[in-house]
Amino acid sequence: DTAVSQTPKYLVTQMGNDKSIKCEQNLGHDTMYWYKQDSKKFLKIMFSYNNKELIINETVPNRFSPKSPDKAHLNLHINSLELGDSAVYFCASSQGGGSAFFGQGTRLTVV
Amino acid sequence: GIQVEQSPPDLILQEGANSTLRCNFSDSVNNLQWFHQNPWGQLINLFYIPSGTKQNGRLSATTVATERYSLLYISSSQTTDSGVYFCAPGGATGTASKLTFGTGTRLQVTL
Numbered sequence: 001d002t003a004v005s006q007t008p009k010y011l012v013t014q015m016g017n018d019k020s021i022k023c024e025q026n027l028g029h030d031t032m033y034w035y036k037q038d039s040k041k042f043l044k045i046m047f048s049y050n051n052k053e054l055i056i057n058e059t060v061p062n063r064f065s066p067k068s069p070d071k072a073h074l075n076l077h078i079n080s081l082e083l084g085d086s087a088v089y090f091c092a093s094s095q096g097g098g099s100a101f102f103g104q105g106t107r108l109t110v111v
Numbered sequence: 112g113i114q115v116e117q118s119p120p121d122l123i124l125q126e127g128a129n130s131t132l133r134c135n136f137s138d139s140v141n142n143l144q145w146f147h148q149n150p151w152g153q154l155i156n157l158f159y160i161p162s163g164t165k166q167n168g169r170l171s172a173t174t175v176a177t178e179r180y181s182l183l184y185i186s187s188s189q190t191t192d193s194g195v196y197f198c199a200p201g202g203a204t205g206t207a208s209k210l211t212f213g214t215g216t217r218l219q220v221t222l
Contacts, residue, residue: 030206031206031207031208033207040214041148041195041214041215042212042214043197043199044212045209045210045211048207048209050206050207051206055206055207056207056209088152090154092154094207094208096203096205096206096207096208097141097203097204097205097206097207097208098159098203098208099144099156099159100144100156100208100210101156102146102153102154102155102156104152104153105152105153105154107152
């Protein structure tokens with residue numbers, strides 16, 4: 001069983017579209033994250049939720065909206081996609097501030 | 112925010128060789144993790160090591176928090192060790208950790 005799973009793995013879409021990426025963890029963790037990895041492999045935190053409550057909200061455009069229906073799920077919705085949004089988006093989970101475990105990533109390409 | 116510097120940026124080793132990767136960070140932290148991103152893009156948690164020394168098989172890590180650096184040792188390297196190694200120090204509360212990733216050390220292990 002995959003501990004942290006994201007869908008889809010690849011996403012190709014046109015500029016201006018709205019898309020969602022889903023994430024689920026079966027580790028029983030109470031904290032989930034979204035990270036963005038750009039073309040130079042630089043990883044940066046975007047959001048963190050603890051028990052469905054937003055804990056960390058970095059400087060991210062309002063077009064990005066995370067939603068956590070329960071502590072095992074954290075989805076990322078992106079409105080009005082732009083070319084610069086192309087990146088690999090990673091979901092991760094941890095128990096509180098402990099070790100983080102990452103999903104396999106979603107490669108988003110905006111054309 | 113925390114500044115993270117990893118060295119060397121690139122490393123080529125022959126199989127069986129040993130290596131030491133270094134991570135310097137600018138501020139006091141209570142959380143530091145090492146990750147391996149394999150050639151398929153998967154981020155694998157190697158160590159949660161805010162201080163002290165840990166070993167896991169051929170890998171070991173040491174963090175000297177008071178001097179703001181961490182080291183990752185790889186012994187008897189194998190081709191499967193290839194990939195990018197990231198150091199990620201950060202602050203942690205009881206509910207979440209905010210990791211700042213370094214730019215990574217790209218390791219290639221050859222036969």
